[in-house]
Amino acid sequence: MIQKNTSTMRRAILAAAFLVLAGPGFADTYPSKPVKLIVPYPAGGPIDTVARGFAERLGKLMGQPVLIDNRGGANEIIAGDVTAKAPADGYTILLGTDPTFSGNKFLFKKMPFDPLTDLVPVSRVALVNMGFIVDGSLPVNNLKEFVALVKANPGKYNYGSAGAGGPTHIPMDAFARQEGLKITHIAYKGIAPAAQDLLGGQIQAMVAGSTAATPYLASGKMKILAISGPKRAKALPNVPTLAESGYPGTEFYFYLGLTVPKGTPKPIIDQIAAATRKVLTDQTFVEKTLDTFAFEPLGETPEQFAAFLVKDRAAAEKKIRDSGVTLD
Structure with missing residues (x-):
């Protein structure tokens, strides 16, 4: 046994x-x-x-x-x-x-x-990679000009995000603090309503995927001032990177x-x-x-x-x- x-x-x-x-x-x-x-x-x-x-x-x-x-x-x-x-x-x-x-x-x-x-x-x-998107009516054509405009008008402008604490909010918040910008954050439930308010003038900027703006670029209703990433996006060859725009240490992604x-x-x-x-x-x-x-x-x-x-x-x-x- x-x-x-x-x-x-x-x-x-x-x-x-x-x-x-x-x-x-x-x-x-x-x-x-x-x-x-x-x-x-x-x-x-x-x-x-x-x-x-x-x-x-x-x-x-x-x-x-x-x-x-x-x-x-x-x-x-x-x-x-x-x-x-x-x-x-x-x-x-x-x-x-x-x-x-x-x-x-x-x-x-x-x-x-x-x-x-x-x-x-x-x-x-x-x-x-994320685009720095602004209202097409703003008198700016690059990121340096946007920073200068907001600094000259503290508290006047708003930026939107797809929700507090998310990847369209925290990077923008860090950038605003880094540059000393007094700009108000408005959180939305998704990037689509934020884009609609950008078109309507309730907000003037947002950081989001570039496709949020591409339908409105030809009409000039939106502008993409810069895009994150180490190189320009194939779909947006004329949009400079953040580094090319003078902000090499900034990351939106x-x-x-x-x-x-x-x-x-x-x-x-x-x-x-x-x-x-x-x-x-x-x-x-x-x-x-x-x-x-x-x-x-x-x-x-x-x-x-x-x-x-x-x-x-x-x-x-x-x-x-x-x-x-x-x-x-």
């Missing part, structure tokens, strides 16, 4: 050892069913459009459909929470941005999940990144990251989808994304604490 039990235990130990050694190979069976891509914004916007193009190509590479699940609201907390509480099997992926990964941790005292520990970095997908629930097997994480890099080297996808919105492809490894987040969270904490903004 003892010999039989010993033999059984030996087989169990050998089987467990085999599973550990063969573990990475199990990623070869993934995915065996459709994958869900959580998007923290409603359908129809730039991020949703990019997400759908990305999901289509990712699904083809992975051999299973990648289905979009729009979970907008609460500064991306709803989408992040859904992802964090999903099974850690690679079938739920979050395509989030700065608020989920960096900002919310310092904007809210309590959150239903911890983005630092409950979400695992997979890849930083793209950098979203947010990024798209993929994360999965804590506990997702590393081989699956690596497989998703590798497929993501392949999508982002597809020039047809880049030109037709990313270039349209002035998004820059990145395709970082999980390790690169994790290292970036350490720095980004430190920067976000400082900017948010300096701004004094809290959302609860």
Whole structure:
């Protein structure tokens, strides 16, 4: 009896050892069913459009459909929470941005999940360059002239954002403090109503994705004075970068990144990251989808994304604490 039990235990130990050694190979069976891509914004916007193009190509590479699940609201907390509480099997992926990964941790005292520990970095997908957009009737043609105009008229002008504490607010707040501008912030529920008030004259400036202004550039109703990023956007070759405009240390951007629930097997994480890099080297996808919105492809490894987040969270904490903004 003892010999039989010993033999059984030996087989169990050998089987467990085999599973550990063969573990990475199990990623070869993934995915065996459709994958869900959580998007923290409603359908129809730039991020949703990019997400759908990305999901289509990712699904083809992975051999299973990648289905979009729009979970907008609460500064991306709803989408992040859904992802964090999903099974850690690679079938739920979050395509989030700065608020989920960096900002919310310092904007809210309590959150239903911890983005630092409950979400695992997979890849930083793209950098979203932002335009410094102003009312076309303002007597300015570059960023230096705008700064001079606001300084000469303290308290006269307003700027809008898609919501307090978000990537269209905090960078502008930091820029205003950096330049000593007395300009009033007005928070909206999304960038579309902010753009409408910019057209109506209720606000005079905003930092947003360039597509918020492109329909109005030809008519002169809006101007893009500068764009963030290390180089000019292909879609806006005549718009200078912030560095070219005389503000080399200023950053207006947010990024798209993929994360999965804590506990997702590393081989699956690596497989998703590798497929993501392949999508982002597809020039047809880049030109037709990313270039349209002035998004820059990145395709970082999980390790690169994790290292970036350490720095980004430190920067976000400082900017948010300096701004004094809290959302609860």
